[in-house]
Amino acid sequence: MPKLTAPILARLPVALALLALGPGCQRAEPAKPTPAAHQQPRGAPATKPVQHMDAAAFAKAALHDGAPRAGVVVLDVRTPGEVARGHLPGARMIDSSDPQFTQKAGRMARDQPVYIYCHSGRRSAASAARLSRLGFQQVINLRGGISGWQRAGLPVVRD
DSSP: OOOOOHHHHHHHHHHHHHHHHGGGGSOOOOOOOOOOTTOOOTTSOOOOOOEEEOHHHHHHHHEETTEEOTTOEEEEOSOHHHHHTOBOTTOEEOOTTOTTHHHHHHTSOTTSOEEEEOSSSHHHHHHHHHHHHTTOSOEEEETTHHHHHHHTTOOOBOO
16 A cells, blocks of 8 residues: 555545535536527517417407407408308408418517417417417417307307
């Protein structure tokens, strides 16, 4: 066994402390920021949460005397064939499967509330999220879609 000298013994507590701390004492590279899945790219508008309403609340908030309230947009995102079977009064139509959906929706005012619906509420929920990411300030999805609307006994327009 080697003979321990005074200078070696003096450094022993420091060496033991460094060993006890482990690799955390090594010089680490700075952590690279990783964007969260919900973060917006720099310069993009902040995403507002989408609201979901049942048919009665949706009707009360979006319509007045059988027409959209002043300053709101009622948006139907179903296919033209579905729309032909009936739609909400005064609704604008933009098919959610249209390759130009984002461009067409982008022409609407982003500061007006958008009340959005489809057949069952699924496509409109996805489309509502897209509108929110585009910077629309208030997007409200009809829970249950026009099917839920009709089950609640509310009227539809047939052209």
